[in-house]
Amino acid sequence: MTFAGNDQPTDNAAGAGAGAVPEAADGAGAAARGPVRVFLVDDHAMFRTGVKAELAGLHDDRLDIVGEAGSVGEAVVRITAEPPDVVLLDVHMPDGGGRAVLDQVHGTHPDVVFLALSVSDAAEDVINVIRGGARGYVTKTISGRELADAVVRVAAGDAVFSPRLAGFVLDAFAQRPGTEVRDPELDLLSPREREVLKLLARGYAYKEIASQLFISIKTVETHVSSVLRKTQMSNRYELSRWATDRRLV
Amino acid sequence: MQKLTPDGLPRLQRSRSGAVLGGVASGLAGHLRLPVLWIRVAFAVLAIASGAGVVAYALLWVFVPQAAAGTADGSVRPPSSRERRQAVGLGALGLALLLIASVLGLTGSLGWILGPLGVAAVGAVFIWREADDTRRARWRRSAAGFVTPGASAWWRLGAGVALVVGGLVVFALSQFDFAALRSVLVAVILTLVGVALITIPWWLRLVRALGTERQERIAERERAEIAAHLHDSVLQTLALIQRQSENSREVLRLARGQERELRTWLYGPAGYATGATFSTGATGSTAPQVDTQLASALATAAGEVEDTYAVKVAPVVVGDAEMNPGLGALVAAAREAMVNAAKHSGEAEISVYAEVEDGTAQVFVRDRGKGFEQDGIDPDRRGVTESIRGRMDRHGGTATIRSAPGQGTEVELSMPLDAGADKVDLRKKES
Structure with a gap:
């Protein structure tokens, strides 16, 4: 696996990823490239629906949900068919969980950025997906606004x-x-x-x-x-x- | 209606109708669907073998339940006089055969062979009677394998038959050569070993069935335990949430409390709290809870504040240390800082960070709330901050409070790990 470029944050990211305080993220850099295309992977349909509704309710033109998948296999097929900018990845899923998706996609599509999303914040799970190549980790109790900011920030290379x-x-x-x-x-x-x-x-x-x-x-x-x-x-x-x-x- | 066994036979019961003595023969006849006369003749003939027929009749009388009174089967129909005469005659014949056999010395010979075999057969019959459907199906399959045996089964069958025959031969020879007692013992042992060899598959199945049954029972118990826990905690909380649905503050409080509890249960020490919550009750007397480690004590304090004030407190702990009075004071002060933030900051989320490094434990309690002017605070808040400072000072620690209007508040607490230990020693010297 190569991590080329990981330690060189993208130039126009500086403004967009300014911090967790909502108003600090002005989105100017991201808007120049169009909205961040987000793909959702979670085996709970209820949770996918909830996240979509919450992100849509923000009326945030910085992001656009382009697809979703309910299993590891489905996620790998869809992500590789039409690579999005950011994948919101559930850690706990049958057939190997989020780590399995990372292992099958990250090597061939290094441009796709993964942000892990999970109810569990046990050390094993967090470290495991980070070492699998995820650019960040947030828990599912995060607010919609904070999640949107986090997505924009990882999309910008942070x-x-x-x-x-x-x-x-x-x-x-x-x-x-x-x-x-x-x-x-x-x-x-x-x-x-x-x-x-x-x-x-x-x-x-x-x-x-x-x-x-x-x-x-x-x-x-x-x-x-x-x-x-x-x-x-x-x-x-x-x-x-x-x-x-x-x-x- | 007659009760049927899984094989479609009427259940074995001592019948009330047609009973001459105990209803054993007529009950058996009903069970096996044979004329009752055959059964009686069989009992009489078996009496030759050192009274096996008599013993069998007695055992069945004792162990086979009588048909319930009042049912169709239990309606009492006395036997006809012809039947009665026949039965009594056969009984007399059986006794006569028994006497003749003993006089002729046949008792010993046949008895020694038929005895063990008879006991084994009776045991097998009882096991069969008690078995349920699936187990019988399994045994039938193994029996089918026995009828069309593979190579090893042939060897086993051959060895078994050889031993049985050997046993009989040794017995036969004993009539002429060996001392009677010893040869009879050898015969019995050889016969029993032969029977055991032949029936090995059944015994193996029986042992395996017992093992599987035990595993299933363990799995079932675990499942029941999880179900009970989920019922007591999660379902109860969900019910409460539905009833409180107008009160969003209460819903949040319930959901957070439940989440914390479930995490601790699922992930244990490595889960929500970085340390397990013990109730050994010895150390940390000044701590609000009797936790033996700093991380778990802090997690407990954070959980209490979360529950009481409906705010989110997320403790992050790096490193850990055994609780002592100094750290107890540190946790208590941190708890006060959390309560203060929950009550006055106007924010719903409080960050708590603790680290143990270079012999010092530090706790940071931070909110992004409205903050306050450090000089012009109201007496109530001053009292709280003073009590935090005072608590830390008394145990050799320090407290720094940073705040400005609109900038939030951060309380930094610092306590040397050995400070509390010194205090203990001092107190011991004083007392």
């Missing part, structure tokens, strides 16, 4: 870290006695990245992190993308353990 995901990653990269570091480039977080992650875990939006640390929003985004890349590529025991000790309920 990563979406929920506070809990930030907590997991901090935990996984924590320096414990006897931790093996094979590749410092991937297995360690820089002090700045840790600071950014801690503020994310405390519930700060990107804009708030930027003003707190006296850096630009774009720098914050670069740090988060870099952390995402390390989370995906690192061979740290904690990460591979979470990714393999997988429970499907």
Whole structure:
């Protein structure tokens, strides 16, 4: 798998992905390319209907739901037939769950961005889809407005870290006695990245992190993308353990 | 109406009508659909074999239930005098045969062979009688395999027959060569081993059926447990939500509480709360709940605030530590900060982040609400912030509160891990 470009946020994304505060996302950059085409994968028809209704109710011209699928097989066929911009991916599904969709699509269609969506925020599930190539993770209790913002942000090339995901990653990269570091480039977080992650875990939006640390929003985004890349590529025991000790309920 | 067995035979009952002695013979005749005379003759003839007929009659009398009175079958029809005479005559004949056989010394010989076989047969009959439909079908299939056996079945059958025949031969030889007792024992053992070999498939099936049955029972119990839990929690909450549907605040509160409870149940320690909730009741006396780990204590506190004030509190914990009085004070202060945010901020979501690093536990409680001017706050809020500060100071920690109108509020609490331990030691010295 290649992750080329992951650590270089798209230029016009800076404004669109400004942070979790709704009014901060002005959408100017995204609107220039037309609305983000969103594809929905969830085995619960009721949930798909709910998400569609909620996103439609926002009258947000930044996104457009172009399709949906109720199973892993259906999702793979439809996504590869007509690749959307962003796939909202349920983690828990029969036949391997969201990870199976990622494994079958991500390698051949690196342009399709995945945002995982799940009721479970257990570490195993979160880390597993992130390492499978998802650009972000949100829980299903997220509000429609926040979900729309998250979709726009990942479409622009940024990563979406929920506070809990930030907590997991901090935990996984924590320096414990006897931790093996094979590749410092991937297995360690820089002090700045840790600071950014801690503020994310405390519930700060990107804009708030930027003003707190006296850096630009774009720098914050670069740090988060870099952390995402390390989370995906690192061979740290904690990460591979979470990714393999997988429970499907 | 006669009750039928799954094979379509009338159920075996001692009949009331036509009974001369116990109704055994006429009941058996009804069950096997044979003339009652044949049955009586069979009992009489079997009496030759060291009284097997007599014993069989007695056993059946004891174990076979009598037909219920009042049913068509149970209506009492006394036997005709001819039938009665016939029956008594056959009974006398049977007793006579028994006596003759014992006088001639035949009792031992036939009895030793027929005894074990008879016991095995009676056992098999009882098992068959108690078995249900599916099990009988299974046994019939295995019996079919027995009638058209494969190679191994042939070997087994051959060995079994050889042993039975061997047993009989040893017995026959004993009449001339061996000491009677020993040879009889050998004969019985060989015969029994032969019978056991021949019936191996049935025993295996029986053991396997027992195993499957136990597994099914375990699975069924687990299913019932899950169903009971879902019923007690999720269904009850859904019912409450439907009744409270006008009150969106209450609906939210119920849904969040239920979600938290279900997550803990499903994912346990790794789930919603990063630590299990124990009720050992020893440590952390100042904590609102008796949790032994910081993460679980904080999750409990957050859950309580969520339930009481209908706000969303999402605790994120990195690292963990064993509770001590200092951390107990930290959790209590964090809880107060959460309550404060829930009551005054006007926001429905509170972020809680805790980390244990370099010997210090830190908790951040943050809301995006209306905030306040730090100098000009009303006495009520000042009291709360002072109580947070005071609590932390007393245990060697610090509290920093950052807020401005329209900027939300963040409370930063910091407690050294060993601070509480020192306090304990001091108190011990004092007392």
